[in-house]
Amino acid sequence: MGLEIGIAAVKAVVVLLMLLNLAGLLGWIERKGSALIQDRIGANRAAVFGFAGAGLVNTLMADPLKFITKEDVVPAGADRFLHFIAPCVSLFPALVTFAVIPFGDVLEVGGRVINLQVASLNVGILYVLAMVSLGVYGVVLGGWASNNRWSLLGGIRGSAQMISYEIAVGLSIVAMVMTYGSLDLQVMARAQGGVLSPWLPLPAWGIFYQPLAFLILLCGGMAESKRVPFDLPEAESELVSGYFTEYSGVKHLMFFMTDFVEVIIVSGLLTTMFFGGWQVPFLARDGFHFPGGSAVLLPQLAVALLQVISFTVKVVFFCWLQIMIRWTLPRFRYDQLMRLGWKGLLPLALANVVLTGAVILAVHT
Amino acid sequence: MSLALFLGFAVLLVLSALGVVVQRNPVRSALSLVATLFLLAVTFLFLDAHLVALLQIIVYAGAIMVLFLFVIMLLNLQAEPREAGRWGLKLFGTLAASLFALELIELARTKGAAPGGGMAGAVAEGFGTTEALGERLFTHFLLPFEITSVLLLVAIVGAVVLAKRKVT
Amino acid sequence: MVPVNYYLALSAVLFGIGALGVLIRRNVIVIFMSIELMLNAVNLAFVAFARQWHAMDGQVIVFFVMTVAAAEAAVGLAIIIAVFRNRETVNADELTLLRW
Numbered sequence: 001m002g003l004e005i006g007i008a009a010v011k012a013v014v015v016l017l018m019l020l021n022l023a024g025l026l027g028w029i030e031r032k033g034s035a036l037i038q039d040r041i042g043a044n045r046a047a048v049f050g051f052a053g054a055g056l057v058n059t060l061m062a063d064p065l066k067f068i069t070k071e072d073v074v075p076a077g078a079d080r081f082l083h084f085i086a087p088c089v090s091l092f093p094a095l096v097t098f099a100v101i102p103f104g105d106v107l108e109v110g111g112r113v114i115n116l117q118v119a120s121l122n123v124g125i126l127y128v129l130a131m132v133s134l135g136v137y138g139v140v141l142g143g144w145a146s147n148n149r150w151s152l153l154g155g156i157r158g159s160a161q162m163i164s165y166e167i168a169v170g171l172s173i174v175a176m177v178m179t180y181g182s183l184d185l186q187v188m189a190r191a192q193g194g195v196l197s198p199w200l201p202l203p204a205w206g207i208f209y210q211p212l213a214f215l216i217l218l219c220g221g222m223a224e225s226k227r228v229p230f231d232l233p234e235a236e237s238e239l240v241s242g243y244f245t246e247y248s249g250v251k252h253l254m255f256f257m258t259d260f261v262e263v264i265i266v267s268g269l270l271t272t273m274f275f276g277g278w279q280v281p282f283l284a285r286d287g288f289h290f291p292g293g294s295a296v297l298l299p300q301l302a303v304a305l306l307q308v309i310s311f312t313v314k315v316v317f318f319c320w321l322q323i324m325i326r327w328t329l330p331r332f333r334y335d336q337l338m339r340l341g342w343k344g345l346l347p348l349a350l351a352n353v354v355l356t357g358a359v360i361l362a363v364h365t
Numbered sequence: 366m367s368l369a370l371f372l373g374f375a376v377l378l379v380l381s382a383l384g385v386v387v388q389r390n391p392v393r394s395a396l397s398l399v400a401t402l403f404l405l406a407v408t409f410l411f412l413d414a415h416l417v418a419l420l421q422i423i424v425y426a427g428a429i430m431v432l433f434l435f436v437i438m439l440l441n442l443q444a445e446p447r448e449a450g451r452w453g454l455k456l457f458g459t460l461a462a463s464l465f466a467l468e469l470i471e472l473a474r475t476k477g478a479a480p481g482g483g484m485a486g487a488v489a490e491g492f493g494t495t496e497a498l499g500e501r502l503f504t505h506f507l508l509p510f511e512i513t514s515v516l517l518l519v520a521i522v523g524a525v526v527l528a529k530r531k532v533t
Numbered sequence: 534m535v536p537v538n539y540y541l542a543l544s545a546v547l548f549g550i551g552a553l554g555v556l557i558r559r560n561v562i563v564i565f566m567s568i569e570l571m572l573n574a575v576n577l578a579f580v581a582f583a584r585q586w587h588a589m590d591g592q593v594i595v596f597f598v599m600t601v602a603a604a605e606a607a608v609g610l611a612i613i614i615a616v617f618r619n620r621e622t623v624n625a626d627e628l629t630l631l632r633w
Contacts (some may be wrong), residue, residue, distance in 0.1 A: 130422040385567065414580045473542055
């Protein structure tokens, strides 16, 4: 009993550390990537003993230090308690969403088989949806607690956008649940092993079964995390910082980190549901099994390591993709954004669900 | 051990429910209600109702309470001032509600016997999962399900019509 | 192992607190929130009974109660918005147009 709790605690700590590190690294990828796209150099002044490390020292050491040591300003007339908890309410659901995303198959250590997923709920994907809908509170409270009408405007816009796109995201997830017959993400990841068919040696990933759901989840996920091109709530050229204008220091850091953690969540979901999660093509629990018949056997630890690395590479790829999209596309106007959500993505997602149901019915009879 | 845990959650639930009713700032009342809903979802988890617990968070805490907060912010409601009089109303209200709650507790104490498996018996393997709920929902409760979807449609249309600004 | 009476007592207390809110408060939105609290107390009783009788029907009823509560909240809040636009108040004592 104590050992079970210990193993779960170790898994939770490992996932949390992976997440926080990746969120920090994403800040650096964003600044350097945007600089490369815009044909400029980016931040490279902060240096330790002359080593500037292409902006790494600046983003990973100087920036967090600056945020932490800044004065915490609460605007006059603002509700102090709400101003205090809004960043926490924003960051907490984003961090704990990762509890149900599997980062590997199993790890056999000392005779124990450890499932590489922090919490294997039988309603796994609904937990993700629950935490995403709790993220709206951070935006709403952040806008309200600032006692600033432009922050309130950003907050209301942000929450209206989030609840509109939640529906399309939920429906695309429903289509994936119908395809795999389970709400548990580990079951979905495991079902994507193997190949599509013997004469088509492509891995049986979800994207070949549900390309439309992938596109809807990509667009809807970017709208949920309020990234460009959907970042009107935080429109830097109009509302300064929108709903988190009046937050300085660590509170600003927490709101900012929520942005990157949500990017990682969307990447994690896309990877797990559409790109096989931790699956490496042709890798089973005891080694590689190629379609020709040859096999390369590996110790279980190496297999687990390969799977974790594969998961990380795929997640980083999707994070990079979202960052590239951010610095390529202009911003949506608010009515265009709402029209896309309600009149574009929602009917598409519904049609996808109906089509999936029809195909499943046809295949099973 | 689970009794101690249940009592802890019960105390927290009662405190946050009192917070809804007592606080003068409507935004803080709404947040107390969100905390109550969260604690109730955890209580549902103790009762092996996994799907219902998550639905509580998705639907109640994540959608309905956001709507409440929206309306409070839209109408820009500030904290109510302390009222001088009305102590008679408050006293009567407290007495009536306490009497009602005590009656219900007494009823539960005497009539709440334990047939049908009881709380101590372990539940079936798939109890409280999505499959079990869906199986009951789409076979035995199919008609209420269809009527509820019509009800939701009516509610959507009604809410839009009521809250629209009249174009004059 | 917690006897079902304890859950029912908790549900009764929550229901009483919700009723208290409806009786005492004058802000229409807080009255509405107390009604939601009462609905949740009922949900707790249903789930406790479902657990006691090992029957999923209790949880199905909770599902319906949540749906109906959502519909009711949407329409009720729309009504409050419409009333506020005309009367500029959400105090139940001042909405006395239909009084004798």
